[in-house]
Amino acid sequence: MNPAPLTLVTPEEHPFAQFVRILGKGKRGARDLTREEARQAMGLLLDGTVEDTQLGAFLMLLRHKEENAEELAGFTEAVRERLPKRDIAVDLDWPSYAGKKRHLPWYLLAAKCLAGQGLRILMHGGGAHTAGRLYSEQLLERLGIPLCRDWDEAARALDARGIAFAPLVDWMPRLQWMIDLRNTLGLRSPIHSLARILNPLGARCCLQSIFHPGYQEQHREASRLLGDTALVIKGEGGEIEINPDASSHLYGTAGGQSWDEEWPPLSPQRHVKPERLDPARLQAFWHGEVEDDYGRLAVQATMALALRGLGTPRDEALALATQYWESRDRSL
Template identity: 25%
Template sequence: MKNNKIFKTFIKAVGTGIKGNRDLDFEEIYEATLQILKKDATDAQIGAFLIAWRVKLETTEEVKACIKALNSLMKVNKIDDSILLGYNSDGRERTPYLFPLYEDVLKNFYEKNSDIKRLNFVISGDLLQPTKNGFGTKDIFKSFDENQYLKYIDRVEYLKELSELTSLRQELGLRTAFNTVEKLLNPSLSEYGVCGVFHKPYVEKYIDMFEDNFKKVTVIRGNEGDIEVSKDSKFWQKEQGKIVEKEFFLKDFGINIDKTFESISLEENINILKNPDKDILNLAKFNVALYLLFSSRVKTLDEAWQRMN
């Protein structure tokens, strides 16, 4: 198997132990990622490297190199006037997806606000990745059509090399660097991107990782660490070189949600989307308002909400 010996040097760099481990340089991670994607290393070697690299903790420089390698193999198809909604690849277990409702929300918005530049929502999907046992965007889209404003792209079509690692990643059963970098791969060449975060210390890292591929990146603390919100939360953007945190409260927009979800099935989520009540529709509208703000279509969240209503 070609390059097999070279790949072993990458494993040793991250898997020797605290005293022996070292950060890999840009070219090393770039090469290691290509060998993984092209299956120039064995599954055992790939698994060993991904786990050891995660335990060592990936540096921002390493992750940027990984993204560059992924970009080099990615098929791009530009979608103008768009924001990439960077849903997590490990899906949902406790809260419903809302995005199929965004189509009608946007249609109604633009009927009343023709002065606002068009905005398309781009959503990527693939088979579910570790570590949850729920369902993902791809599962939801099977029950809904692509529409005027909502665009779905399947990773098997634009980066099959990463998609084909799914079975190995599921066998490992652990989060790896790919869970991070795949949040905002940008095959649509969208100007704007948004991804979710669980823990605040990762905010700056995510923005640094992805900002080279977008005009503006937003990080938001959403449901299950994803990008949709159903309660008070925060988001972060870089403004004039500094990370700025902004908070919002649903009650300020007249939204009072009574619902709580401890777990949810795919069938239950689809039923919610096909028979949405007022609370769910208001949440969908509020999330669209956020994305209009993140895409610089409006100056404030208040403006987006007022125009929408």
């Protein structure tokens, strides 16, 4: 009796495989994703329909290639399509994902001070993903910045205090999960930079700090493609904070037009880096109990940066920042 003929069935290709292939087809065959391909790929990632092996391959191929503005715009569109439509007025979108290790996070005092002057600031971050750094989330309660676990809480905090911090894990948990793969993959993935461009509530201006050279222009262009007003810098430690000891290049976009500006150092000589980061010093400095020349310059320059993003010329922004700091409510 002859055995039954063997029937071979070719398995269907996974829908996400095409995007891994586009990025990984070798030096001559690989190419960038189009904006639409990037939107589709990120949509599949966010919807959880991708195998873990595909996710790791995709993120690392993208990291090796380096994401461009079209890809960033497409990824952002996929995220925004999956966010609830909320009518919450925000002046400044302030992402905080890097953490600080050389200097205290003076930017938190800058944001707090601006909120006290009537600006509405949404901060968001991705948790303490790298050891040895001080993250915004660890200091919110100490500095009186509301931690909000949903958009209704954020809206109430913005109305009452002018500032709210919304953890990424609450409003886009799949992205947080990808960020948390940092210690599994051994490298930060492009999600770390993507999170800075998301502007989930459509703020009037999106501030962004991108540490690695060359990425600032890509982020500005991505924001321009998305129709956002944005201001991108290489902030101190990767956070939105001006280093007063160094010159700062501002990459701006508004109304579909890009602009550049160079800010010189505010200090004639470099300050000595603190031996350790003591968060209690932030509170003491806010209350006027201690002096810190570096901290004062960093806070005021960072406030001026935010005002510049909203359209105020540099010199006027610096003068306003000084005025705002001197008139802050020290009891808060």
